[in-house]
Amino acid sequence: MSAHRVEVARIVPVPASVAFAWVADPRTHPRxxxxxxxxxxxxxxxxxxxxxxxxxxxxxxRGRPGFPDRMVVTAEEPPSSRAGTVGRSAVQKKGPYLYGDAGFDVVPVDADRTRIVWWEEARLAGPWPRRANEVLVGLFLRGMMHVSLYRLARELSRHGR
Structure with a gap:
């Protein structure tokens, strides 16, 4: 059974190498x-x-507990505007609450614009039916991904170069 895929895309006003540096490095994600x-x-x-x-x-x-999402990096392939290749950064989610795969595809549009596609194939741990689980998690993820890519585009517009 294939996983339920959720994806959101946005064009950002920076070269593909800059966009990839932001999405491939988890240290920038909290921004x-x-x-x-x-x-x-x-x-x-x-x-x-x-x-x-x-x-x-x-x-x-502020130091309060939250929900941990343990991940391992499974792909790190930079894009090339010159060669017209798509970059990919991917992770496997290892629990304890979320399992599955997620990543960013970085597509050069031209020298100064990039299309970022954030995709997730995730589900919550637990005994409920997998398909219903993935669809419900996907609804939440889609909203969070839209907000996050909007914030990323705004951040890159201001400071990304």
Whole structure:
């Protein structure tokens, strides 16, 4: 059975290399994904095989507990505007609450614009029917992804270059 895929796309006003640097590095994610923090924050960029944890929830930024989302980097393929290749950064979600795969595809549009496609194939841990679980999680994810990509585009417009 194939996983339920949710994806949201947005064009951002920066070259593909800049967009990829932002979405491929989990250290930048708290700057555009609401209520999310990286714990602990690595001192260097992560690569394929590296594990990290994002913690999400109200008050997480003030030290309150949240929902951990453990992940491992499974792909790190930079885009090339010159060659017209799409970049991909992907992770596998390892629980304890969310399982599945997620990532960003970075598509060069021209020298100064990039289409970012954020996709998720995630489900909550638990005994309920997988398809219903994925669809319900997808509804929440879609809204969060729209807000996050809007915030990313705004951030890149101001400071991305």
């Amino acid at each position: 555009f994904i609401p209520l999310t923090h990286l714990r602990p924050e690595p001192t260097a960029p992560l690569g394929v095989g590296d594990e990290f944890t994002m913690v999400s929830g109200p008050g997480v930024g």
